[in-house]
Amino acid sequence: MSLLELDHVSVRYQNAVRDAVADASLRLSSGDFLVLTGRSGCGKTTLLNVAAGFVSPSSGMARVDGQPIAAPGADRAVVFQSDALFPWASVRENVAFALRMKGVPRRERDRRADALLARVKLSGFGDKPVWELSGGMRQRVGLARALAAEPRFLLMDEPLGALDALTRERMQTLLLDIWAESGTGILMVTHGIEEALLLGTEVIVMTPNPDTGQQGRITRRIPVSFGRRYRAGEPVRAIRADPAFAAARAELADAIFEGELQ
Amino acid sequence: MSLFTQSISPETLSVATLARIESQGGIDPFASPSHPPRVSAPSFRLPARAISAITLLALIALWWLAAQYKIVSPVFLPGPEAVFRKFITVARDGFVDATLFQHLLISLGRVFAALAATLLIGVPVGLLIGLSTVGRGVFDPLLEFLRPLPPLAYLPLVVIWFGIGEPSKVLVIGLAMLAPIALSTAAGVRAVNEERIRAARALGASRLRTVLHVTIPSALPQIFTGLRIALGAGWSTLVAAELVAATRGLGFxxxxxAQFLVTDVVLVGIFTIALVAFALEWAIRTLDRRLVPWSGRD
Structure with a gap:
């Protein structure tokens, strides 16, 4: 079991007048699937960047298993909306990147990369250049590349945001499957209300200060169990059709737009 | 259009970048108001290549007429056939103790020696400029000083310092190549996608290995552009470099x-230099497509 903690974290960017994130705390344990959501400018990506070690908090602490987060590391692999793949390398080399950095020998890392590609349903694509793949396939390569690091935590910044609706649904179940198999703690940023409910074990809503449009705070924490129901074998369609899902969607939408509709 | 130009101004660099973007189809479809959408029957239009070919043939015809009817004295302007015959003669029998091919080989050797040396220096300098404030502070003013200098201006100084031997010639060519390579590399480094850097760092790459495995490959397309501009700059510096104490080479x-008013050989030399420049440009473009196929598709 590992634990990633953000403890009263505030972030103010250089030359900024106000904080981007104000006094945010969260705990992510192995097996959790935390979803950060909220309107644009609420600071959710900034908070994820603190967890990744890309951004240092101006006040408060970010820790993994009690150790302060000082820099990015392979224990917290990141999946980006833009996929951030390396176009000069083949699909297999992209996936094997973390293993190469660890010094795993060529043959072994190719074997492990191919196993991961099979897991994201991309068997046989290892030798392709990444720029020949579709958006959904690229995002799966990005996921396999992050998983190759065998991270304790998987941080995902709107990983499905650029995909079409059908691809997105397929990716959601793939994410749930991988989360269930790996037991990794996942922190994901998304704009998708249904996506947040379907995937998360807890949905964390951030809201910007209505006067400044910045100073994002955590305003709601909603425990959810739809993802667990999927893990228990219930089909996604049945979950989406459940009146409880519709009620949760309404509640979450209210929480996200709180302060804006008045 | 050839990108071989003597002055390597920032404009030239950005023109090169634009050319790259354009060649990859990233053009604003509304940028050209001269092509309003039309549904009328297709009219007969000549492609640009055909127009170029016609222009070229017309110029040669004019040249031939000028020589044929002695509008210009043949001492100053020998006709196309005379130049072509001279081309064969110089290729076969040579001029001043060497055949055209030997002159060409010496010149190519100098340019490529300069290119190799400049790549070894210019790429690391470009990396330093792109990666560190100190690097930028140190090298930017030096390159900005060097960039606009015409090679003929520093040729005498190079001769005073390094003599009239082969190193001086290579140095003069190399100096003309340094700024384009270093500045293009720096531009490439600065244009690196920040998320790729972050991705690599979060996959366990150290800062140094991130530079090796992400920054440098990311900058390769721009390094190639710099190389192409540099080769053009170096090749056009050739004549200046071979001004002093050369016994072979196209410039020589x-x-x-020219000293003996053998105008046809002068023309043969000029055409050879132009043709080789054209071939080099083509070769680099081909190499570019082979080595950085992702450029512009990503």
């Missing part, structure tokens, strides 16, 4: 022919 051949 042109100059010694």
């Amino acid at each position: 051949m042109i100059q010694s022919a």
Whole structure:
């Protein structure tokens, strides 16, 4: 079991007048699937960047298993909306990147990369250049590349945001499957209300200060169990059709737009 | 259009970048108001290549007429056939103790020696400029000083310092190549996608290995553009470099022919230099497509 903690974290960017994130705390344990959501400018990506070690908090602490987060590391692999793949390398080399950095020998890392590609349903694509793949396939390569690091935590910044609706649904179940198999703690940023409910074990809503449009705070924490129901074998369609899902969607939408509709 | 230009101004660099973007189809479809959408029957239009070919043929015809009817004295302007015959003669029998091919080989050797040396220096300098404030502070003013200098201006100084031997010639060519390579590399480094850097760092790459495995490959397309511009700059510096104490080379051949008013050999030399420049440009573009196929598709 590992634990990633953000403890009263505030972030103010250089030359900024106000904080981007104000006094945010969260705990992510192995097996959790935390979803950060909220309107644009609420600071959710900034908070994820603190967890990744890309951004240092101006006040408060970010820790993994009690150790302060000082820099990015392979224990917290990141999946980006833009996929951030390396176009000069083949699909297999992209996936094997973390293993190469660890010094795993060529043959072994190719074997492990191919196993991961099979897991994201991309068997046989290892030798392709990444720029020949579709958006959904690229995002799966990005996921396999992050998983190759065998991270304790998987941080995902709107990983499905650029995909079409059908691809997105397929990716959601793939994410749930991988989360269930790996037991990794996942922190994901998304704009998708249904996506947040379907995937998360807890949905964390951030809201910007209505006067400044910045100073994002955590305003709601909603425990959810739809993802667990999927893990228990219930089909996604049945979950989406459940009146409880519709009620949760309404509640979450209210929480996200709180302060804006008045 | 050839990108071989003597002055390597920032404009030239950005033109090169634009050319790259354009060649990859990233053009604003509304940028050209001269092509309003039309549904009328297709009219007969000549492609640009055909127009170029016609222009070229017309110029040669004019040249031929001027020579044929002695509008210009043949001492100053020998006709196309005379130049072509001279081309064969110089290729077979040579001019000033060497055949055209030997002159060409010497010149190519100098340019490529300069290119190799400049790549070894210019790429690391470009990396330093792109990666560190100290690097930028140190090298930017030096390159900005060097960039606009015409090679003929520093040639005498190079001769005073390094003598009249082969190193001086390579150095003069190399100096003309340094700024384009270093500045293009720096531009490439600065244009690196920040998320790729972050991705690599979060996959366990150290800062140094991130530079090796992400920054440098990311900058390769721009490094190639710099290389292409540099090769053009170096090749056009050739004549200046071979001004002093050369006994072979295309530039030397042109100059010694000019001293004896052998205009046809001067023209042969000029055409050879132009043709080789064209071939080099083509070769680099091909190499570019082979080595950085992702450029512009990503």
